[in-house]
Amino acid sequence: MYSFSPIQDNFSALEVVVIGVSAGGMSVLSEIFQQLRPDFRLPLLIVQHLHPHQGNFHIEYFSEIAPIPVQEMEEKQPIHPARIYFAPANYHALIESDKTFALSVDEKVNYARPSIDVLFETASEVFQHHLLGIILTGANRDGAKGLRQIADFGGITIVQDPDTAQFAAMPQFALEATPSSQALNLSEIVVFLNSIHPKLSNLSKYW
Amino acid sequence: MTKTEEIEINLLLDAIYRKYGYDFRNYARASLKRRIQNCILRAEVNSVSALIPLILHDKDFFSEVLVQFSVPVTEMFRDPIFYHAFRLQVIPYLQTYPFIKIWHAGCATGEEVYSFAIMLKEEGLYDRTTIFATDFNEEALNTAKEGIYRLANVKYYTNNYQKAGGKSTFSDYYYAGGYDSVIMDASLKKNVTFAHHNLVSDGVFGEMHLILCRNVLIYFDKQLQNRVLNLFRNSLIRKGFLCLGTCESLQFSSVENAFEEIEPEYKIYRLS
Known part of the structure; x- marks a missing residue:
């Protein structure tokens, strides 16, 4: 089995989880959501690379299987605990310093809009060491730079073990950029998420 | 930060x-x-x-x-389903007016101005329409005036045009420019006035039947959003239409009660 001992102390400091996923995303996210604890308290902010005209199918689909509410990020709206948020198709998602969502139609970053780097970088500046960043399956290099910045700001970084990912490139680039990341398979990632016990004092600021 | x-x-x-x-x-x-x-x-x-x-x-x-x-990023028929909804929900009302004034606020490099011109043409409304296309970025405005765009994007735009309910073929509306560009048909800008206007500091544009301002408000804070939305309210005729970007909304704004939602999903509003 794996050990989280070096970073265990940080668990209770976590306030927010950001996840970046590209090719192969539907099935890994389904698996994670199905096994998520119903009393999972942290907000999960997700950039999934989607077709620019993607409708709301994925939101409806994930709402069926996730134990907590699933919705699109809305401009200027605060981040609530115990919710899963997706960046809307064809918009970048950013976090403002007052912990609200911001959206932009700026140029694509790493050929992607939404870009994982854009969410991760802006979230890391706001949440610093209270942030957990996860890179899952994908066939490009988006997210590597953002994950690195999360680590630089003292956050926790996890990468889906490239050997177990449907598309290894994105996890591989992320690991190269942030070698200190934990490389875990999907069920280990779920165990990790379910083991987070946020301090109520961290979450209370949302209410 | x-x-x-x-x-x-x-x-x-x-x-x-x-x-x-x-x-x-x-x-x-x-x-x-x-x-x-x-x-x-x-x-x-x-x-x-x-x-x-x-x-x-x-x-x-x-x-x-x-x-x-002010890096402008826009495309032809961005959010094709919005255009589709507009044809169904708004065009029938516009048809009842003897002349139509449209303000395209924050038009950037003009792709959506030409998209609207094409749609109005196909709906038989273009000849009685005046479009005021404004932006504060002179360079973007010049691009909009020229109507010259990259050939590399045309395939994507053609796809958007079709999904937007286009009634002809997109290639009817442009000519080959240089080796890597296309020039929009000059007849599309016959009734368009391109002008410098800064939403942050400039005033009302009067008596508009329709204001388009898509994916501009997301760059403003709440206070500036409210200023601009008030500007829009004061620039519209009674029962005039306002179209915002698909991720923008009047919800929680100071003009929320002044408008009714015509098409909530595609952010088409009408002044009460």
């Missing part, structure tokens, strides 16, 4: 405002900050503060910063 950086950004925006009159102080910070970071990289300096003397003493440098700050 660290406290120091926040101070630096405030000083930078103050300097720009006091020297050149462009007011970015009420822009949403997260996006603006990324644009400032791009300026830092391009200028090869290492802090936000280091940009300030360059901006104050070098007008040409400021012009480049201004372009960076």
